[in-house]
Amino acid sequence: MFGCDASFAYIHAINSINCGNVVCKGVGYLTCALCLPSESPLLILLVANLQKDLQSTNYLEVSSALTALSKLVNIGFLHAFSDQIIKLLSHGVEIIRKKAIIVLNRFMKLNPSLIQDFSNHFRRTLCDIYDTVMAVTLNSFAQILSDENQLPIYKDLISSFVVILKQIIDHRHHRHFDYHRMHRPWLQTKLLEILGILGENDKRASEQMYEILSEVMRRADDTGVNAGYAIVYQCLKTITKIYPNQTIIENAAHLVSRLLTAEKKNLKHTGITGLISIVKINPIYAIKHQLVVVDCLEDSDDTLKRKTLTLLYKMTNTTNVTVIIDKFTGIIKSASFDIHFKQEIDGKITELAEKFAPDSKWYIQTMNTMFEVASELIKPNIVNGLIKLIEEWREDDDIIEFTVTEYSKILQMNENIPDCPMQVAPWVIGEFSEYLQSESIGSIMDLLCKSLFKSFDDPTTKGWIFTALQKISKGVPSDQCRDLISRFSTSRNEDLQQRCYELAGTCTKLPIQLNFKRNFNIITNFKFLESYEQ
């Protein structure tokens, strides 16, 4: 516990479980559950003990066995316990029933095929007289419903859930479930979560819920206690998940405004999350709160900033994409976030740029800025995507000229160019070298040759440069080429060697200057091979 390795003691813990004394047993189970790693072979020693204790008459032993089981069970031996646990679902003591349900829950998580077997049991425990058992069953339902195929089977339970929720907000359950003036907040949130899953994309199901949702929201909102806000937040989540209804969305938007203008950071954070879900339904609501959103962006709290950036991402459209991408690029340049987050932002920028780019030139410029600023974060398929896109613009002279100029500028200005632009730039220049002015071709070739001697992370980058040189030189052997051929023909990299020999081949064998023409006739008819078919 204090950080020291205690593996010498594991076997003692297991031994103490064997002991008849309930104190030792309890401590033994506790230690095992806390310390034993999940794939330990020592677990096999426990199986017999656990089975014995699960049948014990002393409910404490059963209870501690169940708690330990929920942690220690792995897919290897869960079938040894399923029948016993199902029997315990009808045990006299409610604590045992509760824990048995949770253990079954865990089994389901480990082995999803068991859902069919257990679902009938859960329907029964939902009607248990002891309402905490019913509450715990809801956890199982939430888990079952996370699998979409199961959804239609459980739609009939919507009315029962609505009835239970009504009972709760009328304070019909026992008073000792009151928590800070909220009645059973955890149960309320769980029910709301399940209703959200059941009502998604289903108009008829959602209609059953609108009334109860407004009622729950109203009651929870009055209190001003954190638990109340938690319920309100869950209502928001549910409302934005189910089939939309105008009045209820208005209520939700109203609530979001109140949360956003709250003092406490937690509530602001919740407000922004709520706004993200509402914006998906109707972007209008975001416009009202622009000022608040901008404030949150400048806030000193990291979490709030991140959430607001997610909101901006969801709110992007063609009008505000330039501003938002500028903001994101600023974030990447700043040092204040960790690398995972910057990678996420990076992905978002490329996605948004592709979806909402106002014109191609802006897109090229944005991608180049990205290469400059965030080179180590870029995914490799971006290069291919970009090349495909530029290929599509082949017919458009204007854009191609612009692209070629941009990339030649990059080559000329920067000393240490990272891999991605170093792959795209030579390709662009090689393909479209006729757009370059003739004086600069020489200097570009010099630069490319020099960069062959630099080191790159990706071994294929030099291959890109070589092919580009091949295309630019168009078969005219120059001194640089001869020099390169002699240097690289013995390179360790086979790809490079191959390209080197190709370059040598085109340079020496052809008497005239090559003219590369793009003339692809894709052969779809292989009739000429038919004679080879058997």
Place this chain on the structure above:
Amino acid sequence: MIHFILLISRHGKIRCSKYFSTYSNKEREKLQKEIKGLTIGRNSKLCNFLEYKEMILVAKRYASLYFVLGQDKEENELISLEVLQFFVEILDKYFKNVCELDIIFNFHKAYYLLDEMLVAGHIIETSKKQILRVIANQDEIMEDALVETETRSS
């Protein structure tokens, strides 16, 4: 679901740790180290929620202990904050004005309380009265068993 609960002292010592998902020992150490760095010394005026890998951490400081909880992204963070509050209230009621020393010297009791409240990452009992009743029964039976072994050995 809740993946783990950690109780960290102000000086970075883990007083109580309960994992509801499987993590190897190495992963646990790494997790604890990173979480210590993120939560200790955090300004109390800031948000109680932190994003960590693919989870959300809910952290709150009570006296000299940081209570940290790791949950899935889809869960309701505000209600998880209430889970921590509830746990503290139970500890307070059981130990009568709890302080860090109580948890250090009676960590097994703290774990028993946690086990009654949270199993496999879900909250199963939300009535303080119920939990304390069960633990009181358990204590009684354990006392009896201890007295019995003592009389037998003497």
